Amino acid sequence: MNFDPRYSGRNFTSVGTRPIRPDGVDKVTGRARYGADFNMAGQLVGRVLRSPHAHATIRKIDTSKAEKLPGVKAVITAADLPDLTDGDAAMYDILDNCMARKKALYDGHAVAAVAAVDARTARQALKLIEVDYEVLPHVTDVDEAMKHSAPVLNDTIFTEGVEEKPARPSNVTTRTQYGHGDIHKGFGQADYVVERSFKTEQTHQGYIEPHACVANVSSDGTADLWVCTQGHFVYRQHCAQLLGMEASKLRVTSSEIGGGFGGKTHVWAEPVALALSRKAGRPVKLVMTRDEVFRASGPTSATSIDVRIGASKDGTITAAEATLRYSCGPYAGMWAEIGAMTAFACYRLENVKTVGYEVLVNRPKTAAYRAPSAPMAAFAVESTVDELAKEIGIDPVEFRIRNAAQEGTRSSYGPVYGPIGIGPTLEAAKNHPHMKAPLGKNQGRGMACGFWFNFGGQTCTDLNIGMDGSVSLAVGTVDVGGSRASLSLVAAEELGIAYEQVKAVVADTSSLGYNDMTDGSRGTFSSSMATISAARNAIKILRERAAQTWDIPVEDVVWEKGHAIAKGEKYGNLAALSLREIAAASGKTGGPIAGHSELVADGAGVSFATHICDIEVDPETGATRVLRYTVVQDAGKAVHPTYVEGQYQGGAAQGIGWALNEEYIYGKDGRLQNPGFLDYRIPVCSDLPMIDTQILEIPNPNHPYGVRGVGETSIVPPLAAIANAVSNAAGVRMTHIPMSPPRILAAIEAERGG
Amino acid sequence: MAGVAVSTTINGDSIEYLCQPDETLLDVLRDRLGLTGAKEGCGTGDCGACSIILDDRLVCSCLVLGAEAEGRRVETIEGMAHGDTLHPLQQKFLEHAALQCGICTPGFLIAAKDLLAKNPDPTEEEIRFGLAGNLCRCTGYDKIVRAVQDAANVMKGA
Numbered sequence: 001m002n003f004d005p006r007y008s009g010r011n012f013t014s015v016g017t018r019p020i021r022p023d024g025v026d027k028v029t030g031r032a033r034y035g036a037d038f039n040m041a042g043q044l045v046g047r048v049l050r051s052p053h054a055h056a057t058i059r060k061i062d063t064s065k066a067e068k069l070p071g072v073k074a075v076i077t078a079a080d081l082p083d084l085t086d087g088d089a090a091m092y093d094i095l096d097n098c099m100a101r102k103k104a105l106y107d108g109h110a111v112a113a114v115a116a117v118d119a120r121t122a123r124q125a126l127k128l129i130e131v132d133y134e135v136l137p138h139v140t141d142v143d144e145a146m147k148h149s150a151p152v153l154n155d156t157i158f159t160e161g162v163e164e165k166p167a168r169p170s171n172v173t174t175r176t177q178y179g180h181g182d183i184h185k186g187f188g189q190a191d192y193v194v195e196r197s198f199k200t201e202q203t204h205q206g207y208i209e210p211h212a213c214v215a216n217v218s219s220d221g222t223a224d225l226w227v228c229t230q231g232h233f234v235y236r237q238h239c240a241q242l243l244g245m246e247a248s249k250l251r252v253t254s255s256e257i258g259g260g261f262g263g264k265t266h267v268w269a270e271p272v273a274l275a276l277s278r279k280a281g282r283p284v285k286l287v288m289t290r291d292e293v294f295r296a297s298g299p300t301s302a303t304s305i306d307v308r309i310g311a312s313k314d315g316t317i318t319a320a321e322a323t324l325r326y327s328c329g330p331y332a333g334m335w336a337e338i339g340a341m342t343a344f345a346c347y348r349l350e351n352v353k354t355v356g357y358e359v360l361v362n363r364p365k366t367a368a369y370r371a372p373s374a375p376m377a378a379f380a381v382e383s384t385v386d387e388l389a390k391e392i393g394i395d396p397v398e399f400r401i402r403n404a405a406q407e408g409t410r411s412s413y414g415p416v417y418g419p420i421g422i423g424p425t426l427e428a429a430k431n432h433p434h435m436k437a438p439l440g441k442n443q444g445r446g447m448a449c450g451f452w453f454n455f456g457g458q459t460c461t462d463l464n465i466g467m468d469g470s471v472s473l474a475v476g477t478v479d480v481g482g483s484r485a486s487l488s489l490v491a492a493e494e495l496g497i498a499y500e501q502v503k504a505v506v507a508d509t510s511s512l513g514y515n516d517m518t519d520g521s522r523g524t525f526s527s528s529m530a531t532i533s534a535a536r537n538a539i540k541i542l543r544e545r546a547a548q549t550w551d552i553p554v555e556d557v558v559w560e561k562g563h564a565i566a567k568g569e570k571y572g573n574l575a576a577l578s579l580r581e582i583a584a585a586s587g588k589t590g591g592p593i594a595g596h597s598e599l600v601a602d603g604a605g606v607s608f609a610t611h612i613c614d615i616e617v618d619p620e621t622g623a624t625r626v627l628r629y630t631v632v633q634d635a636g637k638a639v640h641p642t643y644v645e646g647q648y649q650g651g652a653a654q655g656i657g658w659a660l661n662e663e664y665i666y667g668k669d670g671r672l673q674n675p676g677f678l679d680y681r682i683p684v685c686s687d688l689p690m691i692d693t694q695i696l697e698i699p700n701p702n703h704p705y706g707v708r709g710v711g712e713t714s715i716v717p718p719l720a721a722i723a724n725a726v727s728n729a730a731g732v733r734m735t736h737i738p739m740s741p742p743r744i745l746a747a748i749e750a751e752r753g754g
Numbered sequence: 755m756a757g758v759a760v761s762t763t764i765n766g767d768s769i770e771y772l773c774q775p776d777e778t779l780l781d782v783l784r785d786r787l788g789l790t791g792a793k794e795g796c797g798t799g800d801c802g803a804c805s806i807i808l809d810d811r812l813v814c815s816c817l818v819l820g821a822e823a824e825g826r827r828v829e830t831i832e833g834m835a836h837g838d839t840l841h842p843l844q845q846k847f848l849e850h851a852a853l854q855c856g857i858c859t860p861g862f863l864i865a866a867k868d869l870l871a872k873n874p875d876p877t878e879e880e881i882r883f884g885l886a887g888n889l890c891r892c893t894g895y896d897k898i899v900r901a902v903q904d905a906a907n908v909m910k911g912a
């Protein structure tokens with residue numbers, strides 16, 4: 001049956017309510033099983049040896065002593081993970097990141113691994129592995145890495161995206177450009193031009209659950225992998241490809257996941273665990289320590305960004321330009337490109353140009369972190385927008401409203417917008433009581449906007465109706481924050497039954513067709529679309545069964561509020577049949593009733609947010625306190641509003657940490673100095689106020705219920721909103737994130753002195 | 755290394771186990787006793803995911819040795835509900851959606867239980883400082899604080 005994904009207005013019964021999540025009791029009683037909570041009989045403990053050098057050639061690895069240690073069952077190096085990527089450069093990078101081949105490219109890069117009977121033996125074995133390194137010069141700073149004098153990480157890389165192939169290799173892998181119009185003309189029309197440069201430091205997603213998996217390769221060539229991941233189907237593809245297995249022979253089960261935020265979207269140690277298990281002939285459990293999580297799993301980019309914006313006296317932006325340099329770790333990425341696409345996405349611009357540079361550095365491989373790349377670009381742009389508004393002498397909210405993108409605006413990255421929420425979030429912010437609340441001494445208010453694309457992608461879902469009328473929903477998108485509740489609501493809505501009648505589970509890779517991972521805010525958007533489609537397919541069968549029971553044409557049977565109803569005068573005395581009744585009779589009317597759906601969810605619907613915050617700065621110490629924080633964001637349609645609020649609050653809190661505290665600190669030796677929660681300080685309860693939320697619902701025309709992705713946009717505005725608040729409180733423009741007390745103090749003192 | 759024999763009380767039950775002298779109580783709970791409700795987020799006392807109550811004191815079980823539990827009383831998340839009746843904190847965490855991924859939840863519940871045992875009527879600030887030893891990366895803490903406030907009200911009334 002053809003599925004029509006277009007939005008149609010309706011009155012909701014289940015969607016928009018706030019029931020308790022189906023996986024809740026297990027999670028409050030300690031019964032839910034996360035990555036490290038699963039064990040197999042005879043399982044070994046896997047551990048990874050990591051490079052202490054930021055950049056070094058691996059001359060030789062001698063594992064013989066480790067192999068002889070009693071209790072050691074397998075030792076592997078890159079030789080045990082041969083290159084099977086067949087020219088797939090992105091997969092080769094993932095392979096090299098899992099286990100360094102010729103060179104160690106960052107402090108923490110895996111070089112060997114062991115599997116032993118217990119943790120102590122495994123740790124001892126690591127000490128017995130002898131690695132002969134030739135230490136090379138390194139570079140960790142994004143601007144330094146772009147210089148001609150910088151050590152080159154990969155001499156096969158010549159910058160792409162420039163007109164002529166460069167004469168020599170460099171750390172700049174790619175240049176990308178977006179925009180339209182003529183910025184020279186635009187700046188010519190400007191009465192005011194503001195130009196500023198910004199830096200942001202590298203942060204980590206900071207999920208509380210370290211990467212963990214249990215791998216079991218059997219001698220018949222089949223294998224099982226239990227793992228915490230945002231995408232078990234993707235992990236299956238990766239692992240199968242890297243280990244030379246057929247995907248169907250590898251069954252991947254996603255555990256409950258203790259946070260991902262983008263960091264669990266590609267494999268890190270899972271191929272290593274599988275290779276160890278294959279060699280040892282026993283199951284292997286591999287759990288990263290927190291130190292390993294920081295040193296060797298996905299931080300975000302560090303950036304350096306220049307922004308120039310011009311406007312006429314009446315407050316119309318005439319031209320906007322940005323140059324964005326993003327660190328990628330040692331492997332090419334498209335982080336600066338995403339920054340270049342999102343930088344000016346909130347605005348209606350005639351002349352705009354953004355240029356991105358992807359830069360290799362001796363730091364861990366950059367991974368996605370919630371709306372990856374957008375927060376840094378928004379920080380730079382929204383700070384400059386505030387400065388420009390000040391120059392012109394116009395209220396910063398008013399200035400943004402005047403220049404906000406609308407339906408029909410050609411976005412700075414290309415497409416023309418449909419109905420969007422930037423204007424409404426700005427209007428809501430303007431009218432929010434927070435905007436008018438009084439401020440005290442040393443306190444400042446800031447606001448900023450943010451944009452995120454959202455993704456859809458491949459989705460496969462099964463909906464089975466039991467004989468008792470209960471519904472089991474099997475989805476292939478990992479539940480990272482309550483999506484099983486949302487999807488149960490959607491199934492209940494479409495079928496017209498009670499939420500409690502539906503039970504949603506995340507199925508393993510052998511039980512469903514391929515699903516993209518839960519990223520790009522797609523979990524609820526795409527799986528709800530697939531759930532609606534599957535439910536509609538099931539309803540068709542339910543109607544057929546009712547028609548058969550009544551012996552009337554199926555066209556005369558409609559589905560309303562969980563019942564089949566015979567439509568038309570002539571059927572006046574036929575009592576409606578409930579889903580339960582039809583299900584109970586299914587054994588005699590043609591067997592089980594199910595709805596299946598496989599689709600590519602298109603049109604995820606961009607989303608916008610505006611944040612407001614108040615910050616107090618202590619001018620003597622540079623210390624800050626977040627006094628008040630408000631998030632206004634468009635959700636399209638909030639399926640489970642409590643979890644939507646939770647996404648808004650969580651993103652804001654992560655943004656607050658990024659803005660004020662969190663950063664990777666590298667020593668001169670290129671080693672990470674703060675790989676732990678003591679020195680890499682994420683916000684704790686006492687650092688934050690309540691976080692106010694306001695959900696706007698501007699329906700997404702490409703989803704039957706109007707749903708948009710909601711998970712990521714909330715981390716985009718905070719860096720900028722807080723920077724604007726701190727700058728207003730301290731009386732000096734802050735251009736370097738995080739705005740830690742020493743940086744704020746230095747800025748205040750420079751202002752006083754200069 | 756020779757094992758240490760330990761007799762202790764866990765969630766009201768007498769338990770005996772053998773552990774290595776350098777083994778943490780967290781590892782004993784998780785790997786030897788199958789009580790995986792306490793989580794290891796850091797292993798260094800910085801995240802609170804491994805929180806348990808040891809003789810009425812809130813501790814990070816990753817910083818306690820298994821051998822130190824000898825003769826003492828250990829309370830873990832697995833002992834918080836009474837049969838199938840949830841503790842008010844557990845119930846309020848569910849109602850307020852005070853968890854997203856839920857990995858921090860057992861630690862928060864244990865820490866909140868300890869907090870309310872010592873201070874049955876905490877202010878928002880007291881809750882925030884009382885739970886500052888537990889990290890949550892998902893929620894921004896707003897709903898956790900509200901759940902604890904609500905539970906405190908219910909428990910006072912009880």
Ligand code: FES
Nearest residue numbers: 795797799802816
């Ligand atoms: S695991 Fe014990 S405090 Fe983090």
Ligand code: FES
Nearest residue numbers: 854855890891892
């Ligand atoms: S709910 Fe995920 S860390 Fe707290």
